[in-house]
Amino acid sequence: MEIYADNAATTKICPAALSEMTRVSAEVYGNPSSPHTAGQNAARTLWDARERVARLIGASPREITFTSCGTEADNQAILSAVNADKTKKHIVSTRIEHHAVLRPLEALARNGYEITPVGVGRDGTVDPADVARAIRPDTALVSVMFANNEIGTVQNIAEIGERCREAGVLFHTDAVQAVGHLPIDVGAMNVDFLTASAHKFHGPRGAGFLYARSGTALSSLLLGGGQERGRRAGTENLPAIAGMAAALEQSCAHMTENAERMTALRDRIIDGILSSVPHSILNGARDCRLPNNVSVAVEDAGAEAMILLLDGMGIAVSSGAACAAGAGEPSHVLQSVGLPPELVRCVLRITPGEELTEPQADRIIASVAAAAARLRELSPGWNAKIRGEQPFIIQ
Amino acid sequence: MSKALIAMSGGVDSSVAAYLMKEAGYDCVGVTMRLFTNDEAAVSREKSCCSVEDTEYARAVAFRLGFPYYVFDFSDDFRRKVIEPFIDAYENGRTPNPCIDCNRYLKFESLYRRAAELGCDTIVTGHYASVEKRDGRMALRKAADETKDQSYVLYSLTQEQLRHTVFPLGKTRKTETREIAASLGLLNAEKPDSQDICFVPDGDYAGVLEHLTGKAYPAGEIVDKYGKVLGMHGGIIHYTMGQRKGIGLAMPAPVYVTDIIPETNTIVVGANEDLFTRTLIAEDFNWIAYDTPPETLRAKAKIRYKQPEKDAEVFALPDGRVKIVFDEPVRAVTKGQAAVLYDDEGYILGGGTICAKGEDAPYGERDDETE
CATH class of the missing domain: 3.40.50.620 (HUPs)
Known part of the structure; x- marks a missing residue:
């Protein structure tokens, strides 16, 4: 049976979300903007989803804007923050953000904004003190991702939020990998903007949301009708939004037990690979890490081939972030944590789902070991190292 | 399967x-x-x-x-x-x-x-x-x-x-x-053939070189075969053997690039007939038709992509390099291009990279040269 272990890319939809989507698609056909009964039903479904989502992150419903995806929400948060005070031309972020944050920041940099990218340590974590030090009087926004999509490291968002609040600076966190998997309370964490995407917590694709603290103005990326109280024009994708709310409820209801189980399985896989595959290392800290993220560099076992060999063994994993052309740029995240270039291309990201069993975890370990052995046999670099002609990078 | x-x-x-x-x-x-x-x-x-x-x-x-x-x-x-x-x-x-x-x-x-x-x-x-x-x-x-x-x-x-x-x-x-x-209804049936070097799509290889290296290539002298300075060039990377256009000299008769001397950053120009040589040496040679090639053989040699082969006498040198002596002088033998040998039935005998020509060719016999 196939083991799907690429949940950081996208997750399988959960039955609760699927049945809610089916129901809403079939029965709630009205447009939420229409005054008649069908429209009222749709508006009620939409409001209900808003309430459910808000409650699960400690927000109030009016602070939730539904979007089409996490990327849209990231873009909107950043644009809104800079529009809030156009005299402020400085943004603090990190070197390990998702492209949905990096690219808008680069676009702003081309338009006269100055970006301070805070570095991360070898363990992939951001020091909140570094963030605080980077804040200036003209800082419009601090944007730090909650949990990294490649190496799974979880940042100390509460402390960063506190520092931003003290400095009076808006704080955005891309929480796409965290929502539904880690406890989130936007109030306690002093977050002003938070981004989420449904398909990362067993909801459907095509739905995400942006939390924006009450009192912060949101600039709409789409101009048109007055949906989402003028913050996001376009007819609402109601089935997906309702499915997202159902999925988030499910994920949050089982969060503690899932996290506990997944953390144990994660550590089993990490220990299994590191002990059975010589010259391999874990990327990112072992603690403060997503419960289902394993990111390992396996010297002289190129990830492109590794993924296909594992696919042939019925195991779906990834090398890092997916890319439109199918082959990524060398990962900026792995470079930022100081991984040598030769190893950046040898990184496997294994992100299993909650259905994973212990025997399946062991099958992943054995398959990675077998695939690595096969690739190393064909690798001139590996063979030179075995003969002692070159040093190993990973001892 | x-x-x-x-x-x-x-x-x-x-x-x-x-x-x-x-x-x-x-x-x-x-x-x-x-x-x-x-x-x-x-x-x-x-x-x-x-x-x-x-x-x-x-x-x-x-x-x-x-x-x-x-x-x-x-x-x-x-x-x-x-x-x-x-x-x-x-x-x-x-x-x-x-x-x-x-x-x-x-x-x-x-x-x-x-x-x-x-x-x-x-x-x-x-x-x-x-x-x-x-x-x-x-x-x-x-x-x-x-x-x-x-x-x-x-x-x-x-x-x-x-x-x-x-x-x-x-x-x-x-x-x-x-x-x-x-x-088959393939979308690309009408797509034109690619012509250019893929990373130099508009043919401006010098621009790509400058972009890649971040260097501005220094200007130098353009001389004739006697060493007389005729003008200045804007960097040797802009020139190739046999080139006529874009040299930037006002001369009574057409002149061509006949040599590029990186050591002195000099371009040599001359008449078209100065471009003709009979001899070249190719290195890094891969023989397809032989494990050990015969010391000499007859072949048809092709020295650039879009140019027909010419009959030649071929000498496999003891150091692995190959000397090619054409029956008739050939124009603009260019270092860096491949010399590929074919037999009469169109089979490749072998090929290598041109590293020396004419008088440069250390194994060349002077009396074989262009006259």
Whole structure:
């Protein structure tokens, strides 16, 4: 049976979300903007989803804007923050953000904004003190991702939020990998903007949301009708939004037990690979890490081939972030944590789902070991190292 | 069932090659090689062969034919094995052919290894050339469609590589290829053939060199064969042997680049007849037809891609290099280009990189020279 272990890319939809989507698609056909009964039903479904989502992150419903995806929400948060005070031309972020944050920041940099990218340590974590030090009087926004999509490291968002609040600076966190998997309370964490995407917590694709603290103005990326109280024009994708709310409820209801189980399985896989595959290392800290993220560099076992060999063994994993052309740029995240270039291309990201069993975890370990052995046999670099002609990078 | 890895660019040729392999009963895997980042090549994504659009063509063809398709990133290898030597060649007064290095190191080395990793025993490209068995050896022969023949850029293939290589278009005419593509409804049937070097899409290789190295190449003197200074040039990388246009000298008769001297940063110009030589030396020589070549042989030698072969006497030198003495003087022998030897039936005997010509040729006999 196939083991799907690429949940950081996208997750399988959960039955609760699927049945809610089916129901809403079939029965709630009205447009939420229409005054008649069908429209009222749709508006009620939409409001209900808003309430459910808000409650699960400690927000109030009016602070939730539904979007089409996490990327849209990231873009909107950043644009809104800079529009809030156009005299402020400085943004603090990190070197390990998702492209949905990096690219808008680069676009702003081309338009006269100055970006301070805070570095991360070898363990992939951001020091909140570094963030605080980077804040200036003209800082419009601090944007730090909650949990990294490649190496799974979880940042100390509460402390960063506190520092931003003290400095009076808006704080955005891309929480796409965290929502539904880690406890989130936007109030306690002093977050002003938070981004989420449904398909990362067993909801459907095509739905995400942006939390924006009450009192912060949101600039709409789409101009048109007055949906989402003028913050996001376009007819609402109601089935997906309702499915997202159902999925988030499910994920949050089982969060503690899932996290506990997944953390144990994660550590089993990490220990299994590191002990059975010589010259391999874990990327990112072992603690403060997503419960289902394993990111390992396996010297002289190129990830492109590794993924296909594992696919042939019925195991779906990834090398890092997916890319439109199918082959990524060398990962900026792995470079930022100081991984040598030769190893950046040898990184496997294994992100299993909650259905994973212990025997399946062991099958992943054995398959990675077998695939690595096969690739190393064909690798001139590996063979030179075995003969002692070159040093190993990973001892 | 034999498993074939097909190098697909999204173009007509490799798409039809893929179709022919599928028809021949191979278990196929389609692959596009990502060779450079757009930043490296200073080209827009729309223009380069590794653009998203081209990979989408290739992907669509693979899905249409019903086999898996992947994009692999070989940009590190490409930079080391193709772009850096390309820069080095121009900076040293040679005119490289990067397609040859790309075939040698990327398609038939990096991709070849990837094929082995994935359990593919056959590697397939849309090149117009033929792999045949001949006298117990693997042989590489010109394509049936001589107007499209690409055997020249494939001379570096080893016996081992040839054993695992199929060029399905070797016996196909380009018109037939387009017909097959059209009959399959391939989106790209009408796509024009690519002409340029993929990372120099508009032909401005000097601009690409300056972008890649960040250097401004120094101006220097243009002299005649007696050393008389005729003018200044804007960097030797802008010149190639036999070039007439863009030299920037006002002379009563046309002048041509007859030599490039990197040591003194000098361009030598002369009359057209000064370009003719009979002798060259090729190094890094790969013999396809022999394990050990005879000391001398007769062959037809081709010294640039779009130029017919010329009859020559060939000497396999003891140091592994090869001296080629043409029956008639040939024009603009260019260091860095490949010299490829064919027999009368269009089989490649071997090939190498031109490293010396005419009077430079250390094994050349002076009385053989152009008079």
